[in-house]
Amino acid sequence: MKAVILAAGHGTRLGPLRRDVPKVLIRVAGRELLWRHLRLLSELGVEEFIIVVNAEGRGPIEEFLRGSGFKYRLVLNEAPEKGNGYSLYLARDHVEAPFLVVMGDHVYEEEFLREAIKGKGLIIDRTGRFVDKEEATKVKDEGGRVEEIGKGIEGTAFDTGFFVLDTEIFHHAQEVLEEKGRAEMSEIVRRARLEVTEVSGLLWMDVDTPEDARRATRVLVRRAVKEVGDGAVSRLFNRRVSLWISERAVNRLTPNQASILSSAVGLLAAFVALVSPAAAGLIYQLSSILDGVDGEIARASLRNSSFGGWMDSLLDRGVDFLFLLALGYTLEANPAFWGIIAAAIFGTIMVSYSTERYKAAYLLDIYQEIPAMRYLVGKRDERIFVTMCFCLGSKIAELFLLLAFWTNLRVLITVLLVWKKEKGKGS
Amino acid sequence: MKAVILAAGHGTRLGPLRRDVPKVLIRVAGRELLWRHLRLLSELGVEEFIIVVNAEGRGPIEEFLRGSGFKYRLVLNEAPEKGNGYSLYLARDHVEAPFLVVMGDHVYEEEFLREAIKGKGLIIDRTGRFVDKEEATKVKDEGGRVEEIGKGIEGTAFDTGFFVLDTEIFHHAQEVLEEKGRAEMSEIVRRARLEVTEVSGLLWMDVDTPEDARRATRVLVRRAVKEVGDGAVSRLFNRRVSLWISERAVNRLTPNQASILSSAVGLLAAFVALVSPAAAGLIYQLSSILDGVDGEIARASLRNSSFGGWMDSLLDRGVDFLFLLALGYTLEANPAFWGIIAAAIFGTIMVSYSTERYKAAYLLDIYQEIPAMRYLVGKRDERIFVTMCFCLGSKIAELFLLLAFWTNLRVLITVLLVWKKEKGKGS
Incomplete structure (x- = not known):
């Protein structure tokens, strides 16, 4: 399947954000609009992209695409003032039915594209949940076809700027062009009763x-939260702060940089623990908040990787170990109590081991398979928050007793829940 | 696809092993021959089984199948002395082409069936690697068809007793039956020039x-070793002993019982460590050997499960922790040294965490993806063997120093190897 990306528009309204880059090279949540289309659509099976550009944008876009690994063809629209319908018309010799048409200056999330690609004609949205309803192009449909389309009309849905078309559309485009000397997509759609x-x-x-770009970034970051596996502290507190940070950092920081930052703050907490457990507790909690940022940035900017997730998990275990070890030293504990400290460290690692090892065995997420696991307290965000509270209250010995009991009990309950599910399967 | 299982033979040669069970209900490596056929073939897509039985076997086989969950139909052969070709003939109204025919008294491994099912006609094996070449039925083939078949002939291959047939075979069967009043499969095959x-x-x-049954058990257990992830100690020593045990235990012990036994011996080692590290080291090594048995039994008896693998991993971590903790107590160490003990415990868990978490992230086995990992010493069998040596030499403090360094270094090298592979992907 091929996709036509309409990228010949002038984008005069983007103002300062635009500077001298074409509109489709504007970055939203860390990635250029064009790159998002290419990456997401090629993952959904699109093999070649026909990108219609104007004379001004051609150079920068060509440079951007060089070495990108995507298969593309640039089509020059020397008269972009003739409308985006004319841009579509120029792509006519390079596609076979069915093909996709995408507005280059739109941003779509993966789930939208996955559904849209299965559709036919114009993809419409009846909610307009994320758009400025005043500004958006409305559609009035009847009997599964477009009746009316435009900004000023009373619509029954919104035009998403995504199309699954066959080559007949070019006849309608030609008609409109011959009549008016120019053609907008909406005119062609209306004429075709798509x-x-x-x-x-x-x-x-x-x-x-520029406000749209900021808002799109904000929405993409918020929708990048992978809630499954989040504890109560994350849901109620950490995520609010980490999202605030991620929205601002996503255009500046890579996920790896965010991971390293969060681990560095965690290491700092471990060092500070040797001197001031109270201050260390606060820093540890800060690192826990930052721990959400890398994942949010990664998913919002389509940079999430298996390696990133793996590395992040290993670093978290390392930070937890060093923090607890340092805290243990401050106790000047007797050997008997070191058993408790060791059990707290062991249980802390095993909480993660038991859930991750589940995924390795079943190739499924334990929180999705066994919903009760979501309410089982003891996830990292919860443990760190409680740790901070005990540190602030200078109750370090009590903290270790609690952690040794709590974490290992959580692993035991995990075993019981998995075992119960296995029993249920058998019958 | 349907499969015909020929299970009407008398099996007089099985002698004492047979007692009063039909031949297809003989257990080999913990599972009845018939159950193996049903389980493995249904996993490969066979939806219904036509099982041809004799009057004597009908009752026990029917009872065995009741509630088994497999879709089957029993066909009674009232004259089994007419040969197994007559049994096949009796199934004629219950199959459509293509269908499988399997000798009920054979045992096949999954990989064989996976290949065989894609074939056509008689499946032959040119090596006869696992069979008594004197006793086996030989095949002489030419131009892709059977020329001659029988025990006494000079063959170019062996008859595996597995067929992928179409309904034309029944005409040939009928001819042979009309001529001779009886029919062996080999006669039909010869006539059909299959x-x-x-x-x-x-x-x-x-x-x-009975000797065949013992030998089949032995071979199945040996082929059940999942070598990837085995350390040098496992390959050179532990497996030899564990296989010896598994061959004898597979008809008596379930994999879960073997897991519990191995963990119980590990726990015993931890308790004994408080008294005699040397004795504890030996018991710990014994539990490491037994740790191979559950997996071997599980795979040989087709009982391997995600839950079994998961539980086994958790128990291993628990045993390792308790053993090291107990050993740590014997040192009466100062607080500074408890940091080393904790690091040894942490690293020990992390060796497994880093590889299992890789599977959770990539859904691939790290030892298969990164072959260098196989030669990275520090797997559980190697650690336990070294631990035993240090315990026997009463070098407990040295052991902890070594483990703290060795295990954490191994995790670090794992990270580097994965990172290197990621880099390689990018370019």
């Missing part, structure tokens, strides 16, 4: 202004 | 005598 397919409630937005 | 498909070198055996 079929519509509804994909509602998922993220798509057009990026017309 | 096509042959070669599947060589994989495990298939016929089970005719």
Whole structure:
């Protein structure tokens, strides 16, 4: 399947954000709009991209694509003032039905594209959940076809700027062009009385202004939160702060840099623990908040990787170990109590081991397979928050007793829950 | 696809092993021959089984199958003395082409069946690697068809007793029956000049005598060793002993019982460590050997499960922790040294965490993805063997120093190897 990306628009409204880059090279949540289209659509099976550009954008876009690994063809629109329908028309010799048409200046999330690609005609959204309803292009559909389309009309849905078309569309485009000397997509769609397919409630937005770009970044970061596996402290507190940070950092920091930062703060907490457990507790909690940032940035900027997730887990275990060890030293404990400290360290690692090893065995996420696991307290965000509280209250020995009991009990309950599920399967 | 299982033979040669069970209910490596066929073939997509039985076997086989969950139909052969070709003929109304025919008294490993099922006609093996070449039925093939078949002939291959047939075979069967009043499969095959498909070198055996059953058990257990991830101590020593045990235990012990036994011996080692590190080291090494038995038994008896693997990993970590903790107590160490003990415990868990977490992230086995990992010393069998040596030499403090360094270094090298592979991917 091929996709036509319409990228010949002038984007005068982007103002200062645009500087001298074409609109499709604007970065939203750490990635250029064009790169998002290419990456997400090629993952969904699109093999070649026909990118219609204007004379001004051609150079920068060509340079951007060079060595990108995507298979593409640039088509020059020397008269972009003739409208985006003319851009589509110029792609006519390079596609076979069915093909996709995407507005280059839109941003779509993966789930939207996965649904949209299965549709036919114009993809419409009845909710307009993420768009400025005043500014958006409305569609009035009847009997599965477009009746009316435009900004000023009373619509029944919104035009998402995503199309699954066959080559007949070019006849309609030609007609409009011959009549008017120019053609907008909406005119062609109206003339063709195009079929519509509804994909509602998922993220798509057009990026017309700097404010749009900021809002798209914010929404993408928020939708990048992988909630499964989050403890109560994350849900109620950490995520609010980490999202605030991620929205601001996603255009500046790579996920790896965020991981290293979070681990560095965790290491700092371990060192400080030798001197001041109270201060260390606060820093440890800060590192726990930062621990959410790398994942949020990674997913929002489509940079999430197996390696990133793996490395992050190993670093977390290392930080937890060193923090608890340092805290243990401050106790000047007798040998008997070192058994408790060791049990707290062991249990802390095993909470993660038991859930990750589940995934290695079953190739499934334990929190999705066994919903009760979500309410089982003892996840990292919860442990660190409690650790901070005990550190602030100078109750270090009590903390180790609690952790030794709590973490190992959690592993035991995990075993019981998995065992119960296995029993259930058998019958 | 349907499969016909020929289970009407009398199996007089099985003697004492047989007692009053039909031949196909003989257990080999912990599982009945019939159950093996049903389980393995249904996993490969066979939906219904036509099982041809004699009057004597009908009752026990029916009872065995009741509630088994497999879809089956029993066909009674009231004259089994007419040969197994007559048994096949009796199944004629219950199958459509293509269908499988399996000798009920044979044992096949999964890999053999996976290949054989893709073939056509008689599946032949040119190596006869696992069979008594004197006793086996030989095949002489030419131009992809059977020329001659029988025990006494000069063959170019062996008859594996596995067939992929179409309904034309029943005409040939009928001809032979009309001529001779009886029909062996080999006669029908010869008459049909059946096509042959070669599947060589994989495990298939016929089970005719008690000695055959013992040998099949031994071979199945040996082929159940999952070598990837085994350290040098396992390969050179532990496996030899554990296989010896598994061959004898597979008909008596379930994998779970073997897991519990191994963990119980490990726990015993931890308790004994408080009194005599030397004795504890030996018991710990024994538990390490036993740790191989559950997996061997599970795979040989087709009982391996995600839960079993998961539980076994958790128990191993628990045993390692308790053993090292107990050993640590014997040192009456100062607080500074408890840091070393804790690091040894942490690193010991992390060796497994780093490799299992890799599987959770990549859904691939690290030892298969990164072959260098196989030569990275520090796997559990190696650590336990070294631990035993230091315990026997009463060098406990030295052991902890070594483990703290060795295990954490191994995790670090794992990170470097994975990182190097990631780098390689990018370029």
